[in-house]
Amino acid sequence: MKAVVSSHTLGNLFSQVFASGWVPDVLPVVWHAGEPLVLPVAFYRDAFRMIDRLKPAELTITHAFQTNGTLINDEWCAFFAEEQVDVGVSIDGPRQFHDQHRLTRAGQGTFERTIAGVRQLRRQDVPFHVISVLTPASMAAPAEMFDFYVDEGIDAVCFNVEESEGGHVSGSFADAGIEAAYYRFLSEFWQLSVRRPGAIKFIREIEYAIEQVIRPQDAPFSNQLVEPFAVLSMDWAGNISTFSPELLGLKNDRYGDYLLGNVNTGILTDFLDSPNLARMLRDIEVGVRECRGSCQYFSVCGGGEPVNKLAENGTFASTETTYCRLTKMRPTDLVLDAIERAQQRGGGAGEAARAQLARVGAYEGLGRRW
Numbered sequence: 021m022k023a024v025v026s027s028h029t030l031g032n033l034f035s036q037v038f039a040s041g042w043v044p045d046v047l048p049v050v051w052h053a054g055e056p057l058v059l060p061v062a063f064y065r066d067a068f069r070m071i072d073r074l075k076p077a078e079l080t081i082t083h084a085f086q087t088n089g090t091l092i093n094d095e096w097c098a099f100f101a102e103e104q105v106d107v108g109v110s111i112d113g114p115r116q117f118h119d120q121h122r123l124t125r126a127g128q129g130t131f132e133r134t135i136a137g138v139r140q141l142r143r144q145d146v147p148f149h150v151i152s153v154l155t156p157a158s159m160a161a162p163a164e165m166f167d168f169y170v171d172e173g174i175d176a177v178c179f180n181v182e183e184s185e186g187g188h189v190s191g192s193f194a195d196a197g198i199e200a201a202y203y204r205f206l207s208e209f210w211q212l213s214v215r216r217p218g219a220i221k222f223i224r225e226i227e228y229a230i231e232q233v234i235r236p237q238d239a240p241f242s243n244q245l246v247e248p249f250a251v252l253s254m255d256w257a258g259n260i261s262t263f264s265p266e267l268l269g270l271k272n273d274r275y276g277d278y279l280l281g282n283v284n285t286g287i288l289t290d291f292l293d294s295p296n297l298a299r300m301l302r303d304i305e306v307g308v309r310e311c312r313g314s315c316q317y318f319s320v321c322g323g324g325e326p327v328n329k330l331a332e333n334g335t336f337a338s339t340e341t342t343y344c345r346l347t348k349m350r351p352t353d354l355v356l357d358a359i360e361r362a363q364q365r366g367g368g369a370g371e372a373a374r375a376q377l378a379r380v381g382a383y384e385g386l387g388r389r390w
């Protein structure tokens with residue numbers, strides 16, 4: 021039987037969030053973890069209207085869905101467009117890469133159904149991006165990946181590498197050459213996109229790295245994943261967790277189930293006093309402090325992701341992970357290398373950097389963050 025969050029639980033969550041005084045001008049709400057489209061459109065229409073009724077007038081709410089795309093139809097497209105939902109589709113590239121890991125319970129590849137959902141979004145002019153999990157095979161094929169996106173009219177891409185979380189240990193991370201392969205993939209993909217202006221408009225890993233590397237010295241930077249309640253996660257039953265969203269649903273000897281309370285039986289602001297929060301925060305702060313003292317990438321990272329530190333190092337109170345080397349260090353290196361080439365002689369990735377940086381209007385006055 022499917023576990024579905026009730027409107028009573030959603031009402032408790034949002035009324036307590038709005039009453040907490042923790043929300044700034046905009047509250048992004050992300051519906052994910054489990055396939056959100058298995059519930060009917062009417063469920064979300066009702067939920068969105070209820071949230072609108074509860075929210076303070078001046079507060080803006082944005083909604084994002086992360087979906088496998090297989091259930092997208094006309095009705096979903098109309099809903100996404102009307103509600104201006106930020107849609108992310110999980111597709112790992114062309115069939116031979118996607119069907120390696122994304123299978124139905126019966127063991128069938130889901131590529132056909134996912135790409136049908138992508139095409140439906142395009143037909144209905146619904147903006148979307150894709151998230152692709154890279155494997156060693158797809159990392160070795162940047163041109164093939166690029167051509168696939170361009171042929172399918174996909175112009176906003178985000179790359180993940182299969183990571184270690186909870187008890188799951190990533191096979192990709194065990195590959196000694198993974199960092200060099202990932203760097204090469206991003207570099208070549210970026211250069212391909214510069215040679216075909218307009219074909220790919222957004223590569224998350226490059227955009228974010230540029231944003232961090234070139235931000236003004238005095239611009240504020242925070243890592244929400246290490247701040248209590250900057251990210252709030254709730255499961256279907258109303259249980260609340262914070263820090264990395266992936267912690268919700270995991271278990272650990274030291275932190276139990278990472279839960280701080282339940283919005284149906286407690287009050288959100290009281291969860292600040294949760295002993296579990298204190299335990300987690302103490303260890304996370306130790307990890308961040310050690311990162312600050314030892315890592316030259318701290319100014320563009322802010323101490324990384326607790327869930328990956330725990331999975332790879334066995335404790336929040338730690339520093340480097342394969343995950344942070346892939347998601348923070350190598351993209352930052354790539355952008356810095358490209359900037360140096362752009363400044364020295366242009367060409368190759370240098371051209372890519374110059375074009376990208378010119379686009380964000382930030383090439384002049386560029387300064388390293390360390």
Ligand code: SF4
Pocket residue numbers: 311312315316317318321322323324325339340341344345348349
């Ligand atoms: S890149 Fe890794 S070691 Fe450096 S600050 Fe981030 S998490 Fe810590």
